[in-house]
Amino acid sequence: MTRQKILITGANGFIGTALVRRIVDHSNFSALAASRKINPDWPLGVEHVHLAELETACFSDFLSGVDTVVHCAARVHVMSDQVPDPLFEFQKINVHATLNLARQAAAAGVRRFLFISSVKVNGESTEQGKPFSPIDVPAPEDPYGLSKLEAEQGLMRLAGETGMEIVIIRPPLVYGPGVKGNFASLIKLVSKGLPLPLGAIHNKRSLVGIDNLVDLIIRCIDHPAAANQVFLAGDGEDLSTTELLRGVAEAMGRPARLIPVPAALLSLGAALLGKRAVAQRLLGSLQVDIGKARELLGWEPPVSVKEGLRRCVRDSSV
The missing domain is CATH 3.40.50.720 (NAD(P)-binding Rossmann-like Domain)
Structure with a gap:
C-alpha cells in the first residue's frame, strides 16, 4: 500500500x-x-x-x-x-x-x-x-x-x-x-522543594x-x-492546581510542600501585584x-x- x-x-x-x-x-x-x-x-x-x-x-x-x-x-x-x-x-x-x-x-x-x-x-x-x-x-x-x-x-x-x-x-x-514556559517553571519550583501557597486550590483545569x-x-x-x-x-x-502540583511532585519522587492558603487571599494578593492573569491560570477553572x-x-x-x-x-x- x-x-x-x-x-x-x-x-x-x-x-x-x-x-x-x-x-x-x-x-x-x-x-x-x-x-x-x-x-x-x-x-x-x-x-x-x-x-x-x-x-x-x-x-x-x-x-x-x-x-x-x-x-x-x-x-x-x-x-x-x-x-x-x-x-x-x-x-x-x-x-x-x-x-x-x-x-x-x-x-x-x-x-x-x-x-x-x-x-x-x-x-x-x-x-x-x-x-x-x-x-x-x-x-x-x-x-x-x-x-x-x-x-x-x-x-x-x-x-x-x-x-x-x-x-x-x-x-x-x-x-x-521538553515542555517550556509556565509548565517548565512549575516543574522547577517543585524540584527545588520550595514551600508553595497552593495547597487549598479547588479549581479544575483540563x-x-x-x-x-x-x-x-x-x-x-x-x-x-x-x-x-x-x-x-x-x-x-x-485536575486542580493543588492536584497537579502533587502529581508533579509524585512523579519526581519528592514531597509536595504546599501551604493551604485560601484562593481568595491569593487572588487579592495577585491583584495588588498586577498579576491577575497569573492568578487566573493558577486559581481559575478551564x-x-x-x-x-x-x-x-x-x-x-x-x-x-x-x-x-x-x-x-x-x-x-x-
Whole structure:
C-alpha cells in the first residue's frame, strides 16, 4: 500500500517534533518536515524542506504528492507581549500565513488540512463542571485567541470554496518532555522543594499530554468522520492546581510542600501585584469536553495524567 505523505509545519516546535517522530513510526504515513532548519533529534526517514516566510512563501515545490498538511507553525501566545500591535503580529503568522499555505495546498490537490488551533478560541475560563464544547460560541479574549479564530473561520470558508477537508483541533495547555514556559517553571519550583501557597486550590483545569495530543492528530489525519470538524483535545482527567502540583511532585519522587492558603487571599494578593492573569491560570477553572472526539472518532486518550507527568518529568531537561 502506498504510504500517505504528511507535511508537518512547525516541525521543530514542541508539538511538531513529537508528531514527526510518530509519523515516521507509522506504517501508513511518511513525514515531510517543514521548518527553518533541520532538527538533529528527528529520527531517520524524515524528509526536510526549508520553510521560508509563511505569509508570502510559495509552497508548490513540495506540496505535490502531499495527502495531508498538519499545520503546527504559529506565533505562540506570550504572557507579556511588548510589540506595539500584538493583534497585527499574530494575524501575520496565524491568519495570513495559514491561509496562504491552505490556499496553495487546496490548489495542489491536498486532501485534508489539519489546523492546530487553541482552546483560547473558546475563552479563558469556565465555570467548574461546565466545560467548553466545540459547538460553543467562540469568545476569545486576547489577540492570540482572536487570531486563531480568524484562521479557523478562513479555513472553513476555504473548505466550502475548494472541497479540501479541514480539521481543527483546539488543545488546552500541552505538557510533556521538553515542555517550556509556565509548565517548565512549575516543574522547577517543585524540584527545588520550595514551600508553595497552593495547597487549598479547588479549581479544575483540563490539560493534554503531548502523547495524547499527537495520538488525536494521528487519528484525525485519515478518519473519515473528522472532515470539516472541530475537536477539543484533553487528557480526560481534570485536575486542580493543588492536584497537579502533587502529581508533579509524585512523579519526581519528592514531597509536595504546599501551604493551604485560601484562593481568595491569593487572588487579592495577585491583584495588588498586577498579576491577575497569573492568578487566573493558577486559581481559575478551564475545562474542555472531549466527548465529540470520543463519539465521532472512537478516540480515547491512551496515556493517563499520572503516566504523562511521569514521562514529562523523567525526560524533561528542566
